[in-house]
Amino acid sequence: MEVLYVASQKKNRCWTADRLAKRGLPHPEACPLCDQDEETLQHVLIGCVFSRQIWALSLQILDLAAIAPTAENTSLFSWWAQSIKRVPKEARKGLNTLIILIAWEIWKFRNSCVFEGSPVSIQQLLQKIGNECLLWCMAGATDLQELLRRLPTPVG
Numbered sequence: 001m002e003v004l005y006v007a008s009q010k011k012n013r014c015w016t017a018d019r020l021a022k023r024g025l026p027h028p029e030a031c032p033l034c035d036q037d038e039e040t041l042q043h044v045l046i047g048c049v050f051s052r053q054i055w056a057l058s059l060q061i062l063d064l065a066a067i068a069p070t071a072e073n074t075s076l077f078s079w080w081a082q083s084i085k086r087v088p089k090e091a092r093k094g095l096n097t098l099i100i101l102i103a104w105e106i107w108k109f110r111n112s113c114v115f116e117g118s119p120v121s122i123q124q125l126l127q128k129i130g131n132e133c134l135l136w137c138m139a140g141a142t143d144l145q146e147l148l149r150r151l152p153t154p155v156g
Contacts, residue, residue, distance in 0.1 A: 016040055016041050031043055031048050032113045033051065034050045042075055042076060044106065044110050045106055045107065046073055046075070046079055050120060051106050052068070052069055055068050056068040057126060058098075064095075066086070067082075067083040067086050083099070090146075093143035094147025094148075096143075097147070098144060098147060101129065101136060101144070102129055105125065105132055133148060
C-alpha cells in the first residue's frame with residue numbers, strides 16, 4: 001500500500017487510463033471494473049461502484065458497515081482518515097491493516113482483469129480478500145487478527 005500511496009499522492013506512477021491518456025497512449029475508455037466512469041487510481045480504489053461494494057461487504061462482516069465509503073468519497077486517504085476516527089482506539093491498527101489489504105487486493109484484481117482478461121466478480125474478490133486475511137494473520141498481523149476476532153460467531 002505504501003507503493004500505492006506514493007504513486008497516487010506524490011509521483012502519480014500507477015498507469016491507469018487517465019495517466020495513459022495524458023501521454024497519448026492507448027487506454028480503455030472506462031473503468032475495467034464498472035465500465036461506468038473514467039479510470040483513475042482514486043476511482044478504482046474507492047469511487048468505483050464495484051470497489052464500494054467490496055468495501056461495504058468486507059466491512060459489514062465486521063459490523064463496520066457505517067464506515068464504508070459512499071459515492072461522496074473521492075479520496076481513499078480522506079475516507080481512511082475519517083474512518084479510523086470512527087472506530088475504538090484498540091481497533092484502529094487492525095482496521096489500518098485491513099484497509100491496506102483490501103486496497104491492495106482491489107488493485108491486484110483490477111490488474112488481473114486488465115492484463116489477464118479475468119472476469120469481474122465480487123464473489124471472487126471477496127474470496128481473495130478472505131484468503132489474504134488468513135495469510136496475513138498467519139504471517140503475524142496480530143492487529144488484523146484481533147480485529148477479525150470481533151466477527152460474530154456463526155449460528156448452528
